[in-house]
């Protein structure tokens with residue numbers, strides 16, 4: 610399966626996904642794209658031998674359809690079977706989503722359906738949650754709301770800050786996403802639950 614990955618920043622999840630697609634893995638990373646030409650993950654993808662592209666969303670201020678058309682062009686050119694959003698921080702329109710619906714995954718740093726949107730770790734701390742985590746889900750037009758393919762849980766510790774919790778969750782994201790992608794690429798949509806190693 611041809612796998613395209615979209616990032617916005619460091620791309621740590623993208624790196625783990627690309628590194629996981631070797632040997633008998635049914636997936637192969639064919640391109641990494643970003644909405645930010647300065648995204649550090651682009652150089653990391655290139656270092657891993659994966660072609661990259663960037664479409665600066667700031668060139669399309671107020672023209673989301675124009676941005677998405679520019680994003681779609683290099684994406685469709687490589688004929689991806691699966692599209693993974695990995696730290697991709699732009700909201701995509703239903704038109705874009707519908708082009709990939711059913712084969713587009715996203716990782717979100719909360720135990721959905723809790724805390725869709727931003728600042729998930731601070732919201733978990735403010736709520737006094739004892740557990741937090743990450744979710745990989747199929748992308749649908751509604752933000753952070755598609756069918757769940759996998760979740761990883763971590764404990765929230767008394768002295769946690771948003772940063773310490775984010776770091777603990779990110780470690781589990783790096784375990785969860787590759788495992789979910791491998792299963793998904795094999796056509797297995799059975800939800801996966803990981804607990805912190």
Ligand code: GRF
Nearest residue numbers: 618619620621622695696718
């Ligand atoms: C992290 O906050 C992660 O929880 C979320 O996106 C952000 C950046 O991830 N998925 P990455 O290092 O760019 O993969």
